[in-house]
Amino acid sequence: MEIREWRRLAIQSVAFFMVVLVSSLGFTRRIRHQLEAGVRAEDYKASQNREMVSPQEEKEAPTMATKALVEQRSDTYIKIPKEAVASPAKVYLQNRYMDFQVILTFQGVAPGSIDEGNILRVQGYHVSNGKLGKSDSIYRKIEVADQGHQNHEKNKVQLKFTLKKAYEPILFESDEAYYISLLAARKAHDKIVVVDAGHGGMDEGTSSANRKYHEKDIVLQVQEKLSRLLDKVDVTVYYTRTKDEKVSKKDRTRLANGLQADLLVSIHCNALQGGVNTFGVETLYAGKDPRYGKMSNKELADVILNQVTASTGLKKRGTIRRNGLYLLRHAKVPATIVEIGYMTNQGDMSLMKKEIGQQKIAEGIYQGIMDAVK
Numbered sequence: 001m002e003i004r005e006w007r008r009l010a011i012q013s014v015a016f017f018m019v020v021l022v023s024s025l026g027f028t029r030r031i032r033h034q035l036e037a038g039v040r041a042e043d044y045k046a047s048q049n050r051e052m053v054s055p056q057e058e059k060e061a062p063t064m065a066t067k068a069l070v071e072q073r074s075d076t077y078i079k080i081p082k083e084a085v086a087s088p089a090k091v092y093l094q095n096r097y098m099d100f101q102v103i104l105t106f107q108g109v110a111p112g113s114i115d116e117g118n119i120l121r122v123q124g125y126h127v128s129n130g131k132l133g134k135s136d137s138i139y140r141k142i143e144v145a146d147q148g149h150q151n152h153e154k155n156k157v158q159l160k161f162t163l164k165k166a167y168e169p170i171l172f173e174s175d176e177a178y179y180i181s182l183l184a185a186r187k188a189h190d191k192i193v194v195v196d197a198g199h200g201g202m203d204e205g206t207s208s209a210n211r212k213y214h215e216k217d218i219v220l221q222v223q224e225k226l227s228r229l230l231d232k233v234d235v236t237v238y239y240t241r242t243k244d245e246k247v248s249k250k251d252r253t254r255l256a257n258g259l260q261a262d263l264l265v266s267i268h269c270n271a272l273q274g275g276v277n278t279f280g281v282e283t284l285y286a287g288k289d290p291r292y293g294k295m296s297n298k299e300l301a302d303v304i305l306n307q308v309t310a311s312t313g314l315k316k317r318g319t320i321r322r323n324g325l326y327l328l329r330h331a332k333v334p335a336t337i338v339e340i341g342y343m344t345n346q347g348d349m350s351l352m353k354k355e356i357g358q359q360k361i362a363e364g365i366y367q368g369i370m371d372a373v374k
């Protein structure tokens with residue numbers, strides 16, 4: 001069930017500030033660098049496969065891209081010459097796509113060895129470094145966080161690139177430099193799906209009549225099962241959250257729109273206080289035509305509803321047009337909210353709380369997504 005607008009505003013007004021060490025050294029210069037675009041893919045070392053890092057996860061990501069990914073690299077990339085970072089023990093890349101952030105970490109490099117001056121921003125034949133121009137089309141912010149550990153083996157330097165939209169970053173290296181290719185996600189992947197587990201963190205959503213179960217947990221458990229199914233097919237999936245945390249509705253739609261995803265499915269549970277005999281599945285959609293994608297919101301709502309009810313045997317309540325809901329109103333891609341059942345109804349609830357029931361719901365959403373992207 002959607003929380004009311006006033007409550008959303010109140011929650012969103014809580015702001016978080018991060019203090020980050022920013023190196024302001026360096027200066028802006030533009031030079032023509034014709035050699036850049038001529039570097040051949042086979043010159044690059046390729047090792048492990050790419051792996052999507054979940055929105056806020058801090059785990060280490062694989063270092064280098066495969067040759068195939070290197071070959072589809074963009075002519076927009078970041079170059080860090082190796083003369084600045086002599087033989088680091090470890091180099092890894094994190095894609096914090098919910099924040100449009102790409103973080104490159106060098107472990108085991110001398111303090112002060114990297115500053116804005118030796119981070120080269122390449123766009124075709126144009127190379128720049130130092131301070132960003134105010135209207136830079138790619139980068140919102142570049143930050144260098146250097147631990148400053150005098151023992152360089154223990155020192156860690158993080159380069160945080162905040163971008164203006166979602167890119168698929170690919171890290172690779174040649175003998176001379178490290179590169180992060182910034183390919184628009186839409187160009188990197190054939191099929192892009194955004195799955196949104198509703199609510200999270202202090203926003204618990206609705207709950208069962210006995211208050212024992214909360215919507216935010218049920219939808220995450222369903223999403224976990226859905227993700228295992230989607231992992232096996234050739235669809236690139238982005239999740240707006242993968243754990244119990246608060247994510248604003250603005251960030252949820254921004255991700256789907258920034259990716260120009262094929263579709264956005266938001267998973268929720270319904271409730272009707274005092275309405276214990278109300279049960280079944282609904283999918284909600286906005287009447288407008290999405291800017292991106294190949295289907296209408298209603299068509300997406302239809303396939304998800306049909307598959308979830310077929311898979312679970314739950315009552316098909318129907319598709320409901322809801323133009324006012326934030327997520328549906330702001331999505332520029334085909335979008336639907338699937339209300340998988342009523343938490344205030346005993347029958348729906350007994351299915352939604354069990355592993356087997358959640359598995360059936362996940363299979364239904366999975367089939368609906370496959371119908372939609374085929």
Ligand SMILES: [Zn+2]
Binds near residue numbers: 198199
């Ligand atoms: Zn909800």
